[in-house]
Amino acid sequence: MQETLSCRLAGERLIPVSQPEADGSPCFALEGASRLPLIAYHPRGLTAGAIRAHLARIDDTPDFSILNESIQSGNVRELVALGYGLGWLPESSVRMALARGDLVPAGGQRWQVPLEIRLFRRADNQQPAVTALWDDLATLHSPD
Helix, strand or coil: CCCEEEEEEEEEEEEEEEEEECCCCCCCCCCCCEEEEEECCCCCCCHHHHHHHHHHHHCCEEEEEEEEECCCCHHHHHHHHHCCCCEEEHHHHHHHHHHCCCCCECCHHHCCCEEEEEEECCCCCCHHHHHHHHHHHHHHHEEC
């Protein structure tokens, strides 16, 4: 088996969001709900897998009625913004919408899915361009 090296480039969180009610509360709130409409990611994608694994660690997860599946977070965001259900979206992509109140969190921190963005390389790859890139990244980020 090939040994690999990795470098953490960034962190991200998937945040469950919903269209707000008139009073600012989420139309679809995770806490205390028994069944909710979900705008989901395609089940074979990495994002869906990360959400599924995270929810498996939470005891009182509601049942979800999947209304749509997409591989693109932009599609999920559009349907959530239209009020069709809740969805998990990258925090960086909804920060402004949350600040404006166009979207609101559908649950607290325990519902947020932490992610890491990593770059991987084979340890035995000593090509000069790969080594130079890796060395440059090491000055910006800490390789593991």
